[in-house]
Amino acid sequence: MITKRPRGTADATPTDTPKWQYLESVAREICRCYGYGEIRTPVFEHTELFQRTVGEFTDVVEKEMYTFEDRGGRSLTLRPEGTAAAGRLFLEAHLDAAALPAKLYYLSWPIFRYERPQAGRLRQHHQFGVECFGSADPLVDAEIITMAQDFLSAVGLADLRVGLNSMGCPECRHAYRAALREHYGPRREKLCPDCQRRYEQNPLRLLDCKVETCQELKSGLPPMGDFLCPACQEHLKKVEGYLHELGIRYHRDPSLVRGFDYYTRTVFEISHQALGAQDVVCGGGRYDGLVESLGGDPTPGVGFGLGLERLLLILEEEGVSLPSAPPLDVFVVTIGEEVRSTAFGLVQAYRRNGWRADLDVMDRSMRAQMRFADKYPARYVLILGPDELAGQQVPIRNMVSGTEEKVALKDAVGYLAEQSRVGT
RNA sequence: GUGGCUGUAGCUCAGUCGGUUAGAGCGCCAGGUUGUGGCCCUGGAGGUCGGGGGUUCAAAACCCCUCAGCCACCCCA
Numbered sequence: 001m002i003t004k005r006p007r008g009t010a011d012a013t014p015t016d017t018p019k020w021q022y023l024e025s026v027a028r029e030i031c032r033c034y035g036y037g038e039i040r041t042p043v044f045e046h047t048e049l050f051q052r053t054v055g056e057f058t059d060v061v062e063k064e065m066y067t068f069e070d071r072g073g074r075s076l077t078l079r080p081e082g083t084a085a086a087g088r089l090f091l092e093a094h095l096d097a098a099a100l101p102a103k104l105y106y107l108s109w110p111i112f113r114y115e116r117p118q119a120g121r122l123r124q125h126h127q128f129g130v131e132c133f134g135s136a137d138p139l140v141d142a143e144i145i146t147m148a149q150d151f152l153s154a155v156g157l158a159d160l161r162v163g164l165n166s167m168g169c170p171e172c173r174h175a176y177r178a179a180l181r182e183h184y185g186p187r188r189e190k191l192c193p194d195c196q197r198r199y200e201q202n203p204l205r206l207l208d209c210k211v212e213t214c215q216e217l218k219s220g221l222p223p224m225g226d227f228l229c230p231a232c233q234e235h236l237k238k239v240e241g242y243l244h245e246l247g248i249r250y251h252r253d254p255s256l257v258r259g260f261d262y263y264t265r266t267v268f269e270i271s272h273q274a275l276g277a278q279d280v281v282c283g284g285g286r287y288d289g290l291v292e293s294l295g296g297d298p299t300p301g302v303g304f305g306l307g308l309e310r311l312l313l314i315l316e317e318e319g320v321s322l323p324s325a326p327p328l329d330v331f332v333v334t335i336g337e338e339v340r341s342t343a344f345g346l347v348q349a350y351r352r353n354g355w356r357a358d359l360d361v362m363d364r365s366m367r368a369q370m371r372f373a374d375k376y377p378a379r380y381v382l383i384l385g386p387d388e389l390a391g392q393q394v395p396i397r398n399m400v401s402g403t404e405e406k407v408a409l410k411d412a413v414g415y416l417a418e419q420s421r422v423g424t
Numbered sequence: 425g426u427g428g429c430u431g432u433a434g435c436u437c438a439g440u441c442g443g444u445u446a447g448a449g450c451g452c453c454a455g456g457u458u459g460u461g462g463c464c465c466u467g468g469a470g471g472u473c474g475g476g477g478g479u480u481c482a483a484a485a486c487c488c489c490u491c492a493g494c495c496a497c498c499c500c501a
Contacts (some may be wrong), residue, residue, distance in 0.1 A: 007492070059499050081501090110499075116425075118494060120501080127501060128440060205499095259499065269501095280501060307501025337460060350462035366459055384470070399461070 008123030010309065019322040023155060023308060024107055027060065034143070035203050036103040041085045043110055047075040052293055053084040055261025057201040064113040070208045075269050078112035080127040081260065082305055083287065090133050091296045100134030100299075108308060120278035125300070130284075131303035133291065136234050141266040142242035144302050148282045149248055155311070156320040162250035163269045164243075166236040168203070168228050169266070170289065176227040177203045183221050191205055192296055204257050223254040235265055262287040270405065274317035275310060282306040329355040330396075330416060331373035334368055335385030349413045364415045374399065380419075383414060392401055 002417045005011060012020060031038070047067050066078040070160045079085055086104055089095070095102040108126045115121060132140050138353050145162065152160055167173060180203040186192065188199060191206075198205045227234065231312060243250055250268070258267045267285035275281065284304025291299035315322060330350055334343045344357050350357035358376075360369045366383075373381045388394045394412055397404040398419075 004492080064499080113500075114496095115491095115499075118496085121499090122501095125501065175475095244477085277496065278500075283501065306499060310501055333460080365454090367457075367461080368454080370461040372461085378461095381461080383460070387459085395460085397460075402461085 006118035006123070008121075010122060014325055019312060020108065020308070020325055021069070021130070022323045022415045023311065027105075027107055027151060027152050028155065030147060031105045031130070032129075034147055035104070036105040036132075037066075039086060039089055039104045039106055041079075041106075042090050043112075044076045045085055047077040048201070049084050049294075050077055050080060053087065053260075053290055054081065055202075055264050058247065058259055058261060059260065060113060062063065064115055066114060066182075078111070080113050081111060082106055082109050082127055083131060083260075083262070083290065083303055086129070086131040087287075087290045087294055087301070087302070090131075090291065090299075091187070091294055095133070096291070096296055096299060101140070102133040104133070105130045111305075118173055118278070120275050120313055122309060125310075126308045127305045128308060129303060129305040131301060133299055133301045135227070135302075136288065136300035138238035138266075139242055141235075141239045141302050142248075144284060144304055145239075145243065145250070145268055146246055148246055148284070148304050149304060151306070152270065152282070152311070155315065157272065157311075157314060157318065159272065161271045161273075162248065163253040163256045164250045164267050165238070165253050165256035165267050166225070166228055166232055167267050167285070168232045168264050168265065172227050172229040172232055173264075176224050179222060179227060180204070181207060198250050205259070225254055232265055239266055249304045255332065258283065258285060261289045262293070264288045268304075270306075272314045274314045278310065280307075281314060284366075323336075326356060328358055328373070328376045328378040330357045330361040330380040330382055331369070331376065331378040332357065333366055333369045333373065333381055333383045334357070334360055335383070338386060339389050340385050340387060344385070346382070346409075346412060351419075353413055355413075355416055380416065 001256055028038075047065070050065065051061055056062075056298070060080050066079050068076060069337075070076055084212065086106065087190055090104070106127070106129050107127065109256050110124050111127050112124050114123060117123060128151070130144060145164075149160065149162065168176065181199070184195075184199055184203070184206060188196065193201065225233075230395065240250075240252075256267060256269060258269075263285045265286040269280050270282040271279040272281055273279060282304055284302070285299070286302045288298075288300040290301055291297070320321065329332075332343045332347050334340055340359075347357045347359050360372070362372075364370075364372065366385075370381065378399055381399055383395045383397070388409065392409045394409050395404050396407050396415055403416075
């Protein structure tokens, strides 16, 4: 082999793509019902876009971006997430000047992060995501969570775990950050090296460290909930109220923290145990400061990103059956060179009438052609040899029932339509 | 980025203590049936034993490096 695919990437063959197309069609249908419209943006953006929105000191920006300089000296980055690009488009396409909210979705966007690969974690993966710009209404937070839930159940998933938390607004977050520093300050030396860095750069992340000694140091720490300002508490309460009314099961997880700086107030994750350590299939929340940080007027927003490879892994693990390559409607078996142009014409006639039709191009014996048609699989096999050509009558074999009928060659195309009308 | 496990045919896997020409099942191709699929039978193709280096009379096996996959961490979808 001359080439190998780069580490942490995946190919999709004709066996795989029907499954992707299926997920995409379900996603589109959900978005249609919820009133969202599709957007497309370039796979790379100015590096600064992600630095400003995702955050300078986040893991993603610090060490996971595919950043390069183009021939004009610009620093560009393959997008490591979708929301920032959606926000950029929102401003650049002047959607902020149109009627709000702007309800946008993106489908199968390639997302790039330089990470150590394992099952459910790739360097290029694909996300279905939804973003709603312009409304601060907690109803939209609930709508977004419901949408993700609806999509996942529509493709056949149950046993989902929805985690919910609030990260507060900049004011209450500031207060909590101070409280964290106060709590950890005296015991700073006992923290793991990662947490010592977090203490300096991003104290909120101290909360979900899994190192045992750091866990112990958490005792006596007031939960973030205590620091939420009245407005943020009210917001969270309303989101929960809507979820409750809609019958969405979730659990409050006070230690749930998202790794991107743009999140404010509502954050949530949907996970599934079939996935192992990388168990989060969907993550999202509210990002009221994002548009402003891009230079636009203050504009609230909420959204989610959903990993399609991880979803496919869960579905496979759970034994949910997904579409595979479609069968052939008719395979035309040819006997001898002299019938081939007639056979080709016939196959073309089928195709132009919307049938999936094929014929032998491997110079196979009749028997081998029959075996090939069987394995394809083909619903019908039409046999065309010198005798049929002379008599203008062809046998058409139903490969499921094994029955065969003689049909006039000129009626061969109509025959399939007739049979499907009858319901065979 | 850290620690660990695993790489043998297209796929799933055997391969004894380091010993001659590396095997099986499935899949693929052809034939048994010179014009009829599935079942059965026969035959065939297909291998840099992940790659490179080393130890040895001899390496798929032992050692080192490297690449890839997987597991956990970190982080995330």
